[in-house]
Amino acid sequence: MKQLKSVLFASAALTLAALPAQAQNMPKRIGYVTNYATHEWYQNVIKGMQARAKELGIQFEVQDANLDIAKQVAAAEDFMAKGVDVLIVTPVNEEGVVPLLRQAKSNDTPVVLEGNPVKGMTTMVAICDYDTGYFSGVEAGKYAKEKLGGTAKVMNVGLPLLSATVLRSQGFMDGLKTIVPEAVMVHDLDGGGNPDRALEVSAAALAKNADINIIYGINDSSSLGGLQAWKAAGKSQDALLTVGTGGEGLAFINAMEKEPSYRIEAAMFPEKEGYTAIDAAVKLFNGEEVPEHIVSPTAPMIGEDWKKFYDYDASTRSIKWDAVNALKAPEKCMKTAADLK
Known part of the structure; x- marks a missing residue:
């Protein structure tokens, strides 16, 4: 201590x-x-x-x-x-x-x-919520160009109730478009910030139009709920990218270790x-x-980057303070809640 x-x-x-x-x-x-x-x-x-x-x-x-x-x-x-x-x-x-x-x-x-x-x-x-979404969006754009044929069709599992989460979604799309200008948001959902609601609305959206290749969640529950809906529909993850936000607990580590599409996490x-x-x-x-x-x-973590910041023994995690404290927070956010009004 x-x-x-x-x-x-x-x-x-x-x-x-x-x-x-x-x-x-x-x-x-x-x-x-x-x-x-x-x-x-x-x-x-x-x-x-x-x-x-x-x-x-x-x-x-x-x-x-x-x-x-x-x-x-x-x-x-x-x-x-x-x-x-x-x-x-x-x-x-x-x-x-x-x-x-x-x-x-x-x-x-x-x-x-x-x-x-x-x-x-x-x-x-x-x-800085917008910045967090933005930089994960940039990384998603790079992934889309390399792995997804340069296309980006997004299902945003969002939470419109809070300005913070709206900023994350906006930032993600803006960052994504710096790399893939023609990126589109196919579904803009209210996942409630919890896995059950995220699963429910994602399943309904995919039943109407499953022509997406990126799932973005404003928190880990949202991204995981969206991915669960995708898997429940019997779809392959081969041409899918899932992007989470939060690094909230053990769930995102398990997903990055086990789910082929879960490649990017915006850690908070x-x-x-x-x-x-x-x-x-x-x-x-x-x-x-x-x-x-x-x-x-915050920091976007790609693949096994999470190991730079956390130790994990299959049941608990511990933060690596040296690595986290080496990150510099911006002096000023790119956008704030005031920019939504």
């Missing part, structure tokens, strides 16, 4: 550049309201938060909204009633969290958002994002100025 701490603080990608712990006042309690705790991404975000909170001697608690905005608001209100010093929130949806931010402000409770922007926020720890390193969110919470507690968007790095 001591080594982990030193590596993270040395990282150029950490825009917070936190002061030594003894130079800061530490919040006693931090409450995190996640939107979907059963998801691998959030489980690993939580692990990063727990590790950092333990290092700093902070009591850390989690409540799960389970994709219900009413539950999220109630959980945040409960945390504030219990007197937490800082709230961290992953929004179920952006509009629903706006009143919560106003309530927290009136309660003098600082709030760090994870993953998605909300009007009136102080700060958010998140990747949830452990690092969680760790950084705790540092942001400490900064806010001390009244320090922080960027509105604290950028967490």
